[in-house]
Amino acid sequence: MNILIEKYKGIHPGIILERLLKKKAISQRPFALSIGEHPQTLNAITKGKRKLNIALALKIEEKLSLEEGSLALLQTYFDIKEEKSKAKQNTPDLTLLRKSLFWDTDISKIDWQKKSIAVIKRVFERGNAIEMEEIKRFYKSDQIKKALDQTVRKPYTIYKNKENT
Known part of the structure; x- marks a missing residue:
């Protein structure tokens, strides 16, 4: 099974399970019932929408005559x-940004890269100094300049015309 583990390392074990069931011409529903599981649970696992817990992995491995722990290891x-992919996602330090600043979204x-212009505009319009500094740290200065150049600033004060005074 070590070769199989290396071959499928990083792939959801449910996808591997679905392939094994198809290869052995076993339908999901009867298989799920034969191991005492709900068919919906097995279906969610084979679609990669749900994790495969160890107890269920052991049942499946025994029924399909797989090496013990192989599916659990694939899940790990x-x-x-x-x-690792979560760690690679670049996000600013969310502890420094108030959630109320982004009240209209979670x-x-x-997506901090795709929505960089909107994020920069919002923080520079409504954010405090700490939030602005975090955005300056996170984004490149040319990204910030580009976003702020696109901002239409309306003056909040009314200037008196010197001729009418």
Whole structure:
């Protein structure tokens, strides 16, 4: 199974399970019932929408005559891959940005690169000094300049015409 582990390392074990079931011509529903699981649970796992817990992995491995722990190990490698990809995502330090600054969206789901112009504009229009400094640290200065150049600033004060005074 070590070759199989290396081959499928980082792939959700449910996808591997679905392939194995197809290869052995076993339908998901009867298989799920045969191991005492709900078919919906097995379906969610094979679609990669749900994690494969160890107890279920052991049941599946026993029923399919797989090496013990192989599916659980694949789940672990998949979790490691997911965690590494989260760490690589560049996000500003969210502890320095008030959630109220982004009241209209979930701050944890913002794509900071695609929405950089909107983020920069909002922070520079409504943010405090700490938030502005964090945005300056996170984005390149040319990105900030580009975003702020696109901002239309309206004056908040009314200037008196000297001729009418």
